[in-house]
Amino acid sequence: MATTTAIAARRRPLFRRKSAIPGFGLTMGVTLSVLSLVVLIPLSAVAIKAAELSPAEFFAAAFSERAIAAYRLTFGAAFAAAVINGVFGVLTAWALVRYEFPGKSIVNAMVDLPFALPTAVAGIALATLYAPNGWVGQYLTPLGIKAAYNPLGVVIALTFIGLPFVVRTIEPVLRDLAADVEEAAASLGASRIQTVARVVLPALGPAWLTGFALAFARAVGEYGSVIFIAGNMPYTSEIAPLLIIIQLEQYEYAAAAAIAVVMLLASFAMLFVINAIQAWARRIEG
Amino acid sequence: MRRARHPTEDPLWAKVLITTLVLGFLALVLLLPLAAVFAEAFRRGADAVVGAVSNPDAIAAIKLTLLTAAIAVPFNAVFGLCASWAVAKHEFPGKSFLITLIDLPFSVSPVVAGLIYVLVFGMQGWFGEALIDHDIKIIFAVPGIILATVFVTFPFVARELIPLMQEQGTAEEEAAISMGASGLYTFWRVTAPNVRWGLLYGVLLCNARAMGEFGAVSVVSGHIRGLTNTMPLHVEILYNEYDFVGAFSVAALLCLLAVATLVLKGLLEIAQPAVRGRGH
Numbered sequence: 001m002a003t004t005t006a007i008a009a010r011r012r013p014l015f016r017r018k019s020a021i022p023g024f025g026l027t028m029g030v031t032l033s034v035l036s037l038v039v040l041i042p043l044s045a046v047a048i049k050a051a052e053l054s055p056a057e058f059f060a061a062a063f064s065e066r067a068i069a070a071y072r073l074t075f076g077a078a079f080a081a082a083v084i085n086g087v088f089g090v091l092t093a094w095a096l097v098r099y100e101f102p103g104k105s106i107v108n109a110m111v112d113l114p115f116a117l118p119t120a121v122a123g124i125a126l127a128t129l130y131a132p133n134g135w136v137g138q139y140l141t142p143l144g145i146k147a148a149y150n151p152l153g154v155v156i157a158l159t160f161i162g163l164p165f166v167v168r169t170i171e172p173v174l175r176d177l178a179a180d181v182e183e184a185a186a187s188l189g190a191s192r193i194q195t196v197a198r199v200v201l202p203a204l205g206p207a208w209l210t211g212f213a214l215a216f217a218r219a220v221g222e223y224g225s226v227i228f229i230a231g232n233m234p235y236t237s238e239i240a241p242l243l244i245i246i247q248l249e250q251y252e253y254a255a256a257a258a259i260a261v262v263m264l265l266a267s268f269a270m271l272f273v274i275n276a277i278q279a280w281a282r283r284i285e286g
Numbered sequence: 287m288r289r290a291r292h293p294t295e296d297p298l299w300a301k302v303l304i305t306t307l308v309l310g311f312l313a314l315v316l317l318l319p320l321a322a323v324f325a326e327a328f329r330r331g332a333d334a335v336v337g338a339v340s341n342p343d344a345i346a347a348i349k350l351t352l353l354t355a356a357i358a359v360p361f362n363a364v365f366g367l368c369a370s371w372a373v374a375k376h377e378f379p380g381k382s383f384l385i386t387l388i389d390l391p392f393s394v395s396p397v398v399a400g401l402i403y404v405l406v407f408g409m410q411g412w413f414g415e416a417l418i419d420h421d422i423k424i425i426f427a428v429p430g431i432i433l434a435t436v437f438v439t440f441p442f443v444a445r446e447l448i449p450l451m452q453e454q455g456t457a458e459e460e461a462a463i464s465m466g467a468s469g470l471y472t473f474w475r476v477t478a479p480n481v482r483w484g485l486l487y488g489v490l491l492c493n494a495r496a497m498g499e500f501g502a503v504s505v506v507s508g509h510i511r512g513l514t515n516t517m518p519l520h521v522e523i524l525y526n527e528y529d530f531v532g533a534f535s536v537a538a539l540l541c542l543l544a545v546a547t548l549v550l551k552g553l554l555e556i557a558q559p560a561v562r563g564r565g566h
Contacts, residue, residue: 020463022463028378030365035369042405043394092311092312094308107312113544118498118540119518120521120522124522124525187293224504248404253405
């Protein structure tokens with residue numbers, strides 16, 4: 001038994017074959033050093049700072065009533081925005097891949113605007129649009145809808161931020177989807193709606209989930225576009241990233257770190273989920 | 287007679303309905319905010335915009351934004367080239383884990399990105415006292431802004447180049463090396479021409495984010511006018527002071543940056559379809 005493991009180990013050495021290409025030591029050294037200095041060591045500061053607190057203090061800081069209200073808003077609004085983008089993202093990807101219409105290339109470029117536009121600019125623009133006397137807000141006020149300075153405003157900002165994630169994840173999958181499955185379904189007598197619902201949409205499932213999760217993950221951490229439109233009232237329209245800043249401004253560094261630890265753990269959990277979905281998608285899409 | 291619809295083509299009513307829905311949604315979500323920025327900026331005419339943009343504090347903010355990008359973007363480009371060379375051209379265990387670590391800053395809230403540098407370099411931080419002793423300011427100063435910007439834009443170039451270099455394999459480099467070319471010469475003459483469009487694409491997105499970053503920079507900046515204010519922070523200050531024309535004028539400049547980024551990105555995608563759709 002021991003010998004077979006030894007042979008297996010010899011057959012698969014740590015480095016499968018010595019690469020003929022030089023520079024591994026140098027580039028790997030630079031990569032690991034920079035990664036550690038810029039990302040990993042500073043990130044560990046959050047955990048180390050939070051560890052200064054006793055467990056009771058940590059829970060008091062990370063799960064105070066105000067913090068829980070902030071998590072609820074942050075995650076709830078991010079989820080609602082991801083659902084909206086989940087619907088319109090599929091439709092947008094569908095129109096971009098399957099239809100021809102005038103100005104399509106401009107529309108295609110516009111979809112990436114949230115990636116290119118600074119979040120603070122989006123924030124003040126949305127706050128102005130949805131304020132009670134704004135271009136959009138003036139039509140919502142008579143309906144009794146308060147968009148800006150309300151949780152709804154947070155959802156609006158996060159919808160803006162998340163849209164391209166869903167569109168750009170679904171688009172390549174939709175483009176590569178073989179036409180023959182759809183033709184087969186149609187030739188077997190399926191109506192167009194049946195074909196789309198039973199054949200096309202299930203094939204888009206993994207990509208849709210990935211896009212949804214990416215949009216959700218981005219929205220949870222978002223700050224710049226939200227704070228101008230949110231109103232930032234404690235317990236009702238205050239997002240978790242803002243609470244970190246408020247703690248920092250009061251020099252409550254450990255409390256800020258405690259909330260940051262919760263946010264980081266949530267981010268890592270989502271990263272794990274996204275990786276799992278993508279591994280699953282690769283198995284399905286082959 | 288009506289032309290028969292291909293079985294995989296949507297009926298006309300569906301096309302019209304979906305296209306209308308999509309265009310309406312995109313106009314509401316994307317176009318309207320962009321239009322609002324320019325409308326608000328030019329509310330009191332072009333002179334007010336020019337005045338707001340040429341104000342000394344605005345000029346200082348523009349300079350700081352350019353300086354930050356001028357350091358952060360090349361830094362991350364060099365890192366991205368090193369990381370992609372190590373990851374894509376060599377085999378080693380734990381490769382996918384390393385890629386996940388490089389991508390990590392994208393999963394971290396910008397506010398947390400700022401916080402970590404406050405915890406390391408701030409007055410109560412790890413190096414706080416040592417920095418005070420040597421009269422070095424990082425937090426609430428320009429170095430902190432640059433560090434925070436480097437963090438949030440860290441993965442852009444690497445994640446563009448790694449898949450591109452992986453697709454291209456190592457055959458060309460191996461051939462060059464076996465014929466006696468040095469490693470650096472091989473990189474310069476063989477690899478670089480193959481990845482230059484991808485590199486440019488990554489640099490473009492990296493630059494847009496570096497110039498536009500708000501959350502992380504806001505935490506470490508201290509918001510000192512004329513000194514530690516980048517353009518997005520200047521927009522915030524003016525907005526909070528109800529100087530809407532000023533805020534939207536500087537915002538309009540940032541919109542131009544965004545539009546220019548999208549145009550260049552579109553041109554790059556036409557020039558080099560392979561760089562397209564690698565995600566962000």
